[in-house]
Amino acid sequence: MAIKIGVLAKQVIDPEMPMAAFRIDESSKKVVPPPNIPPVVNGFDENAVEAALLIKDAQEATVTVISTGTEFALDVMKKPLSMGADELVLLQDDIFENTIDSFLTAQLLVAAIRKLGGFDLIICGRQASDWDNAQVPLGVAELLGMASISLGKKVDVIDGKVRVERIIPDGYEVVEASLPSLVTVSNELGQPRYPTLRGIMAATRKKPTIWSSADLDLDSSQSSSRITLRDLFVPVSDQDCEIIEGEDPADSGRLLALKLREDKVI
Amino acid sequence: MADGTGVLILGDATGGELGSTTLELLAAGQKIASELGEQLSVALLGDTLDVPAQQAISHGAQKVYAVNHPLLAKFQIDFHLSALEALSKEVGPRIILVARTNEGRDLAPRLAFRLGVGLAQDCLEVSVDSSSKTLMANRPVYGGNAIAVVTCDQTPQIAAIRPKAYEPAEEDSSRTGEVVSFPVELNESLALTQVVDTVIEEAEGIKLEDARIVISGGRGLGGPEPFAHLEELAKIMGGTVGASRAAVDSGWVPSSYQVGLTGKTITPDLYIMVAISGASQHMAGCSGSKVIVAINKDAEANIFKEARYGVVGDWETVLPALTTALKELT
Ligand SMILES: Cc1cc2nc3c(=O)[nH]c(=O)nc-3n(C[C@H](O)[C@H](O)[C@H](O)COP(=O)(O)OP(=O)(O)OC[C@H]3O[C@@H](n4cnc5c(N)ncnc54)[C@H](O)[C@@H]3O)c2cc1C
Ligand SMILES: Nc1ncnc2c1ncn2[C@@H]1O[C@H](COP(=O)(O)O)[C@@H](O)[C@H]1O
Numbered sequence: 001m002a003i004k005i006g007v008l009a010k011q012v013i014d015p016e017m018p019m020a021a022f023r024i025d026e027s028s029k030k031v032v033p034p035p036n037i038p039p040v041v042n043g044f045d046e047n048a049v050e051a052a053l054l055i056k057d058a059q060e061a062t063v064t065v066i067s068t069g070t071e072f073a074l075d076v077m078k079k080p081l082s083m084g085a086d087e088l089v090l091l092q093d094d095i096f097e098n099t100i101d102s103f104l105t106a107q108l109l110v111a112a113i114r115k116l117g118g119f120d121l122i123i124c125g126r127q128a129s130d131w132d133n134a135q136v137p138l139g140v141a142e143l144l145g146m147a148s149i150s151l152g153k154k155v156d157v158i159d160g161k162v163r164v165e166r167i168i169p170d171g172y173e174v175v176e177a178s179l180p181s182l183v184t185v186s187n188e189l190g191q192p193r194y195p196t197l198r199g200i201m202a203a204t205r206k207k208p209t210i211w212s213s214a215d216l217d218l219d220s221s222q223s224s225s226r227i228t229l230r231d232l233f234v235p236v237s238d239q240d241c242e243i244i245e246g247e248d249p250a251d252s253g254r255l256l257a258l259k260l261r262e263d264k265v266i
Numbered sequence: 267m268a269d270g271t272g273v274l275i276l277g278d279a280t281g282g283e284l285g286s287t288t289l290e291l292l293a294a295g296q297k298i299a300s301e302l303g304e305q306l307s308v309a310l311l312g313d314t315l316d317v318p319a320q321q322a323i324s325h326g327a328q329k330v331y332a333v334n335h336p337l338l339a340k341f342q343i344d345f346h347l348s349a350l351e352a353l354s355k356e357v358g359p360r361i362i363l364v365a366r367t368n369e370g371r372d373l374a375p376r377l378a379f380r381l382g383v384g385l386a387q388d389c390l391e392v393s394v395d396s397s398s399k400t401l402m403a404n405r406p407v408y409g410g411n412a413i414a415v416v417t418c419d420q421t422p423q424i425a426a427i428r429p430k431a432y433e434p435a436e437e438d439s440s441r442t443g444e445v446v447s448f449p450v451e452l453n454e455s456l457a458l459t460q461v462v463d464t465v466i467e468e469a470e471g472i473k474l475e476d477a478r479i480v481i482s483g484g485r486g487l488g489g490p491e492p493f494a495h496l497e498e499l500a501k502i503m504g505g506t507v508g509a510s511r512a513a514v515d516s517g518w519v520p521s522s523y524q525v526g527l528t529g530k531t532i533t534p535d536l537y538i539m540v541a542i543s544g545a546s547q548h549m550a551g552c553s554g555s556k557v558i559v560a561i562n563k564d565a566e567a568n569i570f571k572e573a574r575y576g577v578v579g580d581w582e583t584v585l586p587a588l589t590t591a592l593k594e595l596t
Contacts, residue, residue, distance in 0.1 A: 015409055019546065019568055022411045031408060100407075100414065102375070103384055131407050131414070132527065133387050138375035147458035148343075150372055153521075163462075169368055169475075169530065170468040170522055177459045186528065187511070188521050224419075226384030230402065231415035241560070241576045249579030253587030256559070256577050261595050265536055265557050266479075266503065 002060040003157055003179075005052045006119035007085065008109055008137065009045035009067050010099075011077055014038070015129040022234070029232040031130070039073050041080065044125025047185045049080040050192040051123050051155045059157065062086045064116065068096045068108050074208070081203035082195035088208035089116065095213045095223065100131045103226035106139030111216040113144070121162055122182040126151055137184045147177035153188035269399075270421040272305040273298055274359035275327070276350065278367070279310040279318035280341060287365035287427075289325055289434035294392055294427055295363055296326045296435060298401070301394045304360065305329060309353055309448075311346055313339040323443035325435040331357065331448045341369045343376065344457050349450045351380050356448070359422050361401050363392070366426040374426040384418040386425040401425060409527055410550035429475075430533045430554055467520050472506045474523070479505030480534045480555075482525055484548075485512035486541025486562065486581065493519060496540060499589050502596060508532065510542045526551035540581050544569025561585065 014037050021034040033039065041049075052063045065080045068091040081088055091112055098104055113119060124137035141148035153172065154165040162181045165172045167188055195203070213223070244259055246252035260266045273295045278285030288308070299306035307329035308322040319330040331353055337345045346369075354362065354377070364374040366388050378385035386392075386403035390413075393402050401423040407414045418424065474480065481496045481503075496507045508530070509523040525532055527550035537555035541562060542548060549572055552558070560573035563580050570576045577584050 013408075015547070019411065022408070024412055031412065100416065101384070102387075103379070106379070126528065129409060132409065134371065135375040135378075135385060135387055138372060139379045142376045142379035148372065148376070149459055167521060168464070170473075171464070171466040173461050173465070174463040175459050175461050181458075187515060191515075226378075226419050227386070228417050228419055229414055230417055232407075233413055234411065235406075235413050237571055239558075239572055239574065241570045241573045243565075243570070243576050243578060245578075249577070249583040250587040252577045252579055253561075253584035254591040256575060256584075257588050257591030257595060259575060260536075260559070266592075266595070 002062055003055065003121060004119045005055060005061055005063045006113060006116070006122045007045070007048045007052050007063060007065045007080065008122065008124045008140070009048065009065050009080060010042045010125075010128045011039050011067060011069055011072055012042045012128055012130045014040045015043070024232055024234055026233065029229050039076055041076060042125050042128050044127060044129075044186060046079070046192040047187055047189045048123040048125050049083055049085060051152065051183070051185045051189055053084045053193065055155065055157055056084065064089060064119070066109060066112055066116075067091065068105060070094055070097050077208070078203045078206070079195065081206050082199040083193055084199055088206065090208050090210045091212070091216070092210055093213040098225060100133070100229050101225050101227045102133045102135035102139055104223060106136050106143060107218065107222040108213070108216065109136065109140055110143045111218050111222070112211065113140070115216060118180065120179045121157065122180070123155065124182065124184045126184045126186045137182055141182040144180070144182075147181045148184070149175045149177060149181065150184040152183045152185040155183050155185065270358045270360040272307060272359050273302070273361045273363065274354070274357060274422075275306070275308045276362065276364045276370070276373070277308045277310045277318065277322060278365065278369070279312040279315055282314055282317060284318040284321040284325070286434060287367050287429050288322070290429065290432040291363050291365055291427060292322070292325045292327065292435035293432045298361065298392060298394050301396055302360070302399060307331060307357070307359070309333060309350065311335075311338040311349055319445045323445070324437050324439045324441050326441065328443045330443065330445045332445055333448045333450055335450055335452055337452045337454070342457055343372050343459065345452050346373060347376055347380060348452060348456055350377055352450055353448055354381060354422060360399065362422045362424045364424065364426045366428050370426055374424060378424050381422065383420040383422060383424060386416050386418060386423075389425050389427050390431045392425050392427065406550060410546040428531060430531050468522055471500075474506055474508050474525070474530050474532060477506040477532070478534050479503045479536045480508050480525070480532055481505055481538040481540065482508035482510065482542060483513055483540045484510035484542030485516065487513065487518070490518035492581070495585055495589070499538075499585070499592070502589065502592055505534070505536070510548050539569055539573070540585060542569060543567050544572050
């Protein structure tokens with residue numbers, strides 16, 4: 001029987017944008033999307049798509065990508081489809097705005113997962129590169145009462161179990177759980193595959209399922225907030241860098257050593 | 267939900283001693299407990315808790331909840347969650363502090379969701395607003411490009427604190443406190459995950475997190491071989507070697523070398539960064555270093571906004587000269 005895999009993926013402002021392009025609107029406490037730099041699928045979520053496709057390469061599986069947000073760049077969000085995912089479900093509504101509140105996001109994703117009939121395996125990124133919360137996946141697992149294994153660098157499904165190589169500070173451990181389970185993955189999983197031309201063609205033809213909050217079965221306790229953003233600011237760095245300049249780079253290196261000794265750094 | 271009272275720290279007693287991050291939480295906790303005028307307590311889970319319980323008291327805890335159970339000897343998330351859910355409901359704290367360690371990263375969000383409350387994740391600093399008794403948490407977001415101040419809307423208010431954000435609490439063996447045992451019922455069937463193997467790939471020498479001198483290399487090194495130069499310098503200086511994510515992703519060094527937001531947090535006395543641009547996500551793991559030195563051929567690289575000393579030049583020329591000079595000095 002085909003394994004049903006759900007991948008949770010978020011559209012984010014490109015974290016690799018030049019630092020100078022990073023702007024905050026302090027009054028609305030929002031990051032201003034940089035003009036001319038398109039959003040991206042959160043990097044770790046591309047790793048999650050790759051993890052799902054690697055399973056699909058080896059056995060019969062379907063891969064459904066789910067995302068919540070207020071506004072989507074369709075060409076960006078279709079990337080997982082062009083990589084080889086089967087289906088895209090977009091939950092688009094203004095109530096998805098408060099994305100710093102993982103509780104709300106997780107509740108909404110869970111409602112969508114239930115509506116889709118549940119998954120054998122849910123794969124997520126380790127964290128979203130906007131709010132760096134690293135909470136939504138654990139919340140989804142908790143709300144669904146399933147095991148969660150975080151920071152995976154290899155994910156296999158064997159005999160109804162998921163087997164994950166999970167990064168720990170000094171190496172990795174191999175962890176197993178029965179399905180259904182949730183796994184988060186990190187960039188150590190490896191470079192996600194590039195879309196093929198055939199994949200891109202197929203993705204253009206595919207229509208995403210688009211739901212609003214009204215399509216989900218939610219009560220008010222599920223959509224009430226848990227976290228309030230009080231302030232958002234750019235930290236100021238007051239460091240003055242002393243540039244050590246010798247006659248040539250080698251001389252600078254030598255002078256650096258002397259300077260570190262002189263200032264008792266070493 | 268009722269208001270709750272006091273500050274509860276989730277301590278780490280796994281090594282038979284109080285973990286260093288727990289000492290850091292005690293420093294953060296003392297501050298906010300005294301601002302609130304409320305009690306500071308520590309929850310310890312494990313199977314040998316006498317020593318860590320006394321350590322918690324001498325480092326400022328007024329009360330220790332000792333949750334003794336053989337199944338808590340090692341970290342297993344489902345056992346720990348079940349015990350902490352019971353304890354938290356019984357004790358009713360106003361604030362819970364957790365360390366965002368390897369274990370805390372999983373534990374804190376799941377505990378918050380289980381209790382139906384919010385979590386301020388990965389905080390650098392916490393304080394309380396004394397009139398409303400609200401926990402104000404400062405946390406880096408957008409890869410460290412911005413700081414968000416967040417509050418939790420329900421009680422208990424939970425914050426996960428980034429390791430090394432606080433200096434450890436001072437010890438004072440004349441302090442006294444109460445140790446209360448808190449029995450829990452656990453059984454094997456609660457465990458949803460099983461660890462079947464552990465593979466240690468740690469580099470030799472001093473641990474990155476503990477080293478007083480760290481020398482890291484980035485994409486600009488161009489390959490794995492130049493890391494040998496960094497190793498040589500590290501050896502001379504009594505330090506250890508780290509890397510940027512770009513170097514790790516290129517497969518030049520194992521992921522245990524990575525410094526940064528999604529790598530290790532380090533606070534050495536001296537941090538030498540070779541051919542690393544200084545992206546905010548890298549700086550997130552090293553901005554607590556006392557002195558940062560940058561070697562980069564691009565004078566416009568961001569790292570020259572963050573470093574104390576810098577050399578603009580090709581590492582292939584600068585590094586050997588630095589190494590030779592340091593050899594002579596030491
Ligand atoms: C969610 C997220 C999490 C991340 N987490 C981390 C993390 O934990 N740690 C981390 O490091 N990164 C992290 N990153 C990546 C980060 O954004 C940067 O991409 C990365 O740090 C860049 O590494 P680098 O400085 O080695 O490479 P580059 O940015 O490519 O910089 C290379 C530098 O080397 C210099 N150089 C080149 N040749 C020479 C030479 N011959 N001599 C001297 N200098 C030279 C160049 O001028 C340049 O400044 C994360 C990114 C995201 C989106
Ligand atoms: N709005 C969202 N839509 C879909 N998936 C999400 C969303 N927010 C978070 N996730 C998933 O949860 C992971 C961690 O996100 P976070 O907890 O916000 O850091 C991401 O890498 C995604 O896999």
